[in-house]
Amino acid sequence: MELRNIKWEEEEFLKQRKGVLESWPTGSQVDLEESVNYHKSIPKNKISKWVLKNAKDEGKTLTQPRAGVALIDDQIELLQFLEREGMADFLPITIDSYTRLNRYEEAQKGIEESNRLGRSMLNGFPAVNHGVEGCRKVCESVNVPVEVRHGTPDSRLLAEITLAGGFTDFEGGAITYNIPYSKDVALTTSIRNWQYVDRLIGYYQEKDVPINRESFGPLTGTLVPPCVAHAVSISEALLAATQGVRSITVGYGQCGNLIQDVAAIESLSILTEEYLKKFGFRDVLITTVFHQWMGGFPQNEAEAFAVISWGATAAGLGGATKVIVKTPHEAFGIPTKEANALGLRATKQIINMVKDQRLVETELIKKEITIIKEETKSILEATLSLGNGDIAIGLVRGFEAGVIDVPFAPSRFTKSKIIPVRDNNGAVRLLNIGNLPFSKKLRNFHKKKLEERGKVENRKPSFKMVVDDIYAISKGYLVGRPKK
Numbered sequence: 001m002e003l004r005n006i007k008w009e010e011e012e013f014l015k016q017r018k019g020v021l022e023s024w025p026t027g028s029q030v031d032l033e034e035s036v037n038y039h040k041s042i043p044k045n046k047i048s049k050w051v052l053k054n055a056k057d058e059g060k061t062l063t064q065p066r067a068g069v070a071l072i073d074d075q076i077e078l079l080q081f082l083e084r085e086g087m088a089d090f091l092p093i094t095i096d097s098y099t100r101l102n103r104y105e106e107a108q109k110g111i112e113e114s115n116r117l118g119r120s121m122l123n124g125f126p127a128v129n130h131g132v133e134g135c136r137k138v139c140e141s142v143n144v145p146v147e148v149r150h151g152t153p154d155s156r157l158l159a160e161i162t163l164a165g166g167f168t169d170f171e172g173g174a175i176t177y178n179i180p181y182s183k184d185v186a187l188t189t190s191i192r193n194w195q196y197v198d199r200l201i202g203y204y205q206e207k208d209v210p211i212n213r214e215s216f217g218p219l220t221g222t223l224v225p226p227c228v229a230h231a232v233s234i235s236e237a238l239l240a241a242t243q244g245v246r247s248i249t250v251g252y253g254q255c256g257n258l259i260q261d262v263a264a265i266e267s268l269s270i271l272t273e274e275y276l277k278k279f280g281f282r283d284v285l286i287t288t289v290f291h292q293w294m295g296g297f298p299q300n301e302a303e304a305f306a307v308i309s310w311g312a313t314a315a316g317l318g319g320a321t322k323v324i325v326k327t328p329h330e331a332f333g334i335p336t337k338e339a340n341a342l343g344l345r346a347t348k349q350i351i352n353m354v355k356d357q358r359l360v361e362t363e364l365i366k367k368e369i370t371i372i373k374e375e376t377k378s379i380l381e382a383t384l385s386l387g388n389g390d391i392a393i394g395l396v397r398g399f400e401a402g403v404i405d406v407p408f409a410p411s412r413f414t415k416s417k418i419i420p421v422r423d424n425n426g427a428v429r430l431l432n433i434g435n436l437p438f439s440k441k442l443r444n445f446h447k448k449k450l451e452e453r454g455k456v457e458n459r460k461p462s463f464k465m466v467v468d469d470i471y472a473i474s475k476g477y478l479v480g481r482p483k484k
């Protein structure tokens, strides 16, 4: 089938489904009509779309952890703990690495080992292996919506099983779960595979079962400037809406400068609404998710709490619908449930404290919003134009040309030419603009911002500065200044 951004015919979709469901034995457990009926029995307070809508209407920021272990009963215990002790508004199942790579035999061995040793030998929940009933047991054990969070370029079977399993929210996308995660998966392949996932959700939606889709805004998690995250998230929103998705959360990873982060969240929802309307989608619920700092963390737990709290502040003041929470164990790997709950509690405390404060739209924030909008639009317009108005084709050609680009990506299918660095206030700018189609005015803006910092540090902005910035937060600073 030729790659295009058009809604798949039901017949075409159902034909492909057969092959997907036959690729692993648990696929045969999925019965779409039965699943639709199952979803209709889920109470509203556990359906992602409605919980997000209420939060958006009330101006609330919801908290959500990451959490995944190998066995069903342990996953249930973990989620119940995070709901009770962490007061999480939203829960996840974080999927293990084997499942993310479609290596279900190895996931199975991981389950058996975990059973034998009495502890999780996988770094997440192998939902495909646990099958539809296993997933339903997990969803039914808690009182808030549970989202599937992973990092899978081909998540067709994972989506089939987890959606039939009662989850009402599915993270990822053709770009955000490919470019930062894979070296060799072509964008044409991941776009097709994610069109399938979105079409599946479109199918549920046609039967009045709302499933939310969320883009993974942080991408490589390393100094990704807002315009890059936004262009990608908006592209994925367009792809999803085309297949019939009607509830979309667009994502952004904290950069660390409060003004830039607040401006980023605000501009993200404005731009997404604008682009969806431009393409004729008027009935899509748009919400935002803010990821607390995705780069290196300090090892010291008190310092880690400070980083967590700074993220919570930006998420709350920026008015994000949801915040994804880090833990004081971040520097060491997968957290204990106790550490996870502490991150949630610290975040909630801040969210509650800032919820009655509105940042007056200062000149600085307004200016930053204008810049982010200009940058994002220039990327999106160039991408769309390369596809003659078709975002799917435009993305393939745009990434090839580098007019849309992601810093530090492992994928062969990006130029990865852009290099970010902080300016003198810690906002993320571009040292190398690569092939981004920025106007002269925008280019000068970045240049001037970096010259400012160079002057203060008495050094030329260079890759050394970038490396200093990458390690700065884990060493206790935002901006990586040279040692005096």
Ligand code: 5AD
Residues within 6 Å of the ligand: 066, 067, 068, 069, 094, 123, 124, 125, 326, 330, 333, 334, 335
């Ligand atoms: N449980 C909790 N957190 C997890 N992460 C990855 N897998 C899990 C899991 N199974 C977290 C990492 C990091 C982020 C990218 O995801 O600790 O913070």
